[in-house]
Amino acid sequence: xxxxxxxxxxxxxxxxxxxxxxxxxxxxxxxxxxxxxxxxxxxxxxxxxxxxxxxxxxxxxxxxxxxxxxxxxxxxxxxxxxxxxxxxxxxxxxxxxxxxxxxxxxxxxxxxxxxxxxxxxxxxxxxxxxxxxxxxxxxxxxxxxxxxxxxxxxxxxxxxxxxxxxxxxxxxxxxxxxxxxxxxxxxxxxxxxxxxxxxxxxxxxxxxxxxxxxxxxxxxxxxxxxxxxxxxxxxxxxxxxxxxxxxxxxxxxxxxxxxxxxxxxxxxxxxxxxxxxxxxxxxxxxxxxxxxxxxxxxxxxxxxxxxxxxxxxxxxxxxxxxxxxxxxxxxxxxxxxxxxxxxxxxxxxxxxxxxxxxxxxxxxxxxxxxxxxxxxxxxxxxxxxxxxxxxxxxx
Numbered sequence: 001x002x003x004x005x006x007x008x009x010x011x012x013x014x015x016x017x018x019x020x021x022x023x024x025x026x027x028x029x030x031x032x033x034x035x036x037x038x039x040x041x042x043x044x045x046x047x048x049x050x051x052x053x054x055x056x057x058x059x060x061x062x063x064x065x066x067x068x069x070x071x072x073x074x075x076x077x078x079x080x081x082x083x084x085x086x087x088x089x090x091x092x093x094x095x096x097x098x099x100x101x102x103x104x105x106x107x108x109x110x111x112x113x114x115x116x117x118x119x120x121x122x123x124x125x126x127x128x129x130x131x132x133x134x135x136x137x138x139x140x141x142x143x144x145x146x147x148x149x150x151x152x153x154x155x156x157x158x159x160x161x162x163x164x165x166x167x168x169x170x171x172x173x174x175x176x177x178x179x180x181x182x183x184x185x186x187x188x189x190x191x192x193x194x195x196x197x198x199x200x201x202x203x204x205x206x207x208x209x210x211x212x213x214x215x216x217x218x219x220x221x222x223x224x225x226x227x228x229x230x231x232x233x234x235x236x237x238x239x240x241x242x243x244x245x246x247x248x249x250x251x252x253x254x255x256x257x258x259x260x261x262x263x264x265x266x267x268x269x270x271x272x273x274x275x276x277x278x279x280x281x282x283x284x285x286x287x288x289x290x291x292x293x294x295x296x297x298x299x300x301x302x303x304x305x306x307x308x309x310x311x312x313x314x315x316x317x318x319x320x321x322x323x324x325x326x327x328x329x330x331x332x333x334x335x336x337x338x339x340x341x342x343x344x345x346x347x348x349x350x351x352x353x354x355x356x357x358x359x360x361x362x363x364x365x366x367x368x369x370x371x372x373x374x375x376x377x378x379x380x381x382x383x384x385x386x387x388x389x390x391x392x393x394x395x
Contacts (some may be wrong), residue, residue, distance in 0.1 A: 007127045024196045026300040037214045087227075094228070105219065163188060207285060208251040215246040221246045223311050226304045239307070246310055247286060253384050254279050285369035302328070302367070306374065313378055316387035318394045325375050329368075 034144035038192070084362075158166070163184060164174045172191045175184065207215065223242050230236055258276050262268050292298040312321035382394060 052056050091227070094225070110333075158185060158188075165207055166189070207248045208255060209244075209248055209287055210291050211244050211248075211358065213241045213246045213290070214293050216241050218245075218249065221249065222314055223307050225311055229304060229307055230234060236296070239303075240296075240298075242308065243310060244290055244293055246314070247374075247377060250381055250384075251283055251286075253278070253379050256376075256382065257380075278376065282373040286373040286377075287370075288366045289370040289373075299367075309378070311380050315388075316382075316385060317392050318378060318382040318387060319392045321378055322375075322394045325371070325378065329375075 044104070050296075070166070084243055143370055160181060163181075167174050170188075172188070176187075179187070180255050201274060215235060221242050223246070224230075224237065230239060258272065258279060262274075265272065289298070308324040309321045379394070387393060
């Protein structure tokens, strides 16, 4: 290799090294000068930046709102589930309480009969054959009492001589043409049921307020709570019988108390005459309630309130009964007290006067009268059956 080629190779190598160093420096300079601060910015760029920030903020708010809605919905579902569990527990406890009360009353009645030397009562039908009372079969009758009576009669058959004697006692034909023993026994049961119903109706006519509603025994007058009001037709009829029997019981005790007071004072005084006038007015005003209970035309919205009043009175919680009476009579609506209009402008919160639960009893004169009679029955009941807790006395 000669000197010239050697020199050219060395110079090429040196240029290559210098060129690489200069290239890296130029690259760094280009990167430094790649994004110089702009002195002027276009309106379109500002609008694009503002729109992007707005969309980002909107998405964040929507996500936050959705999270809050989901949390609220979950809380409502949990509250509804908790309320359902409480209601189910309350119903279960009420059922158990009724069963325990029935057992306790049966034991007390058995002890009383044993103390007086009376025969023991037969066990209820549910204990003898596992069937519920009023659930008889074979005659197609829908009335629970008739079904129960038919079931009791079917449990024991009657021989021919005993059957003829029973028909003769009821003044019914002993035998009809072409009638066999089973048909004669069925006719006897129907005749006996009709005679018992007529006797009960005659007893109902002697009550302070005569009614076609068959009275129930005093131990069966306890009405259920508002939550346990029956919805079927037969259950409603029995509920109406309980209400009519309770008000007749109170009015009867009221009449008896006035008679005893007059006999004690050797005649009527001004106070006794006033009390008797109030009693007679209450008895006359409550008659429309009995008529509506008989034909089932009573307002369905008033029935729960009356049941609540009677239930509390039967438990001797007269303050609670009075509160239920106030809710029935005047409701919970706001009353216009003071100045409600200043000039041409309405005062704030005036719209509350037109909302709320308004009383239904004061809109109808007949309803108002028998609701007031119920209140007077409450006033007498707390004197006749005073509460164990003095705080439950009405003022």
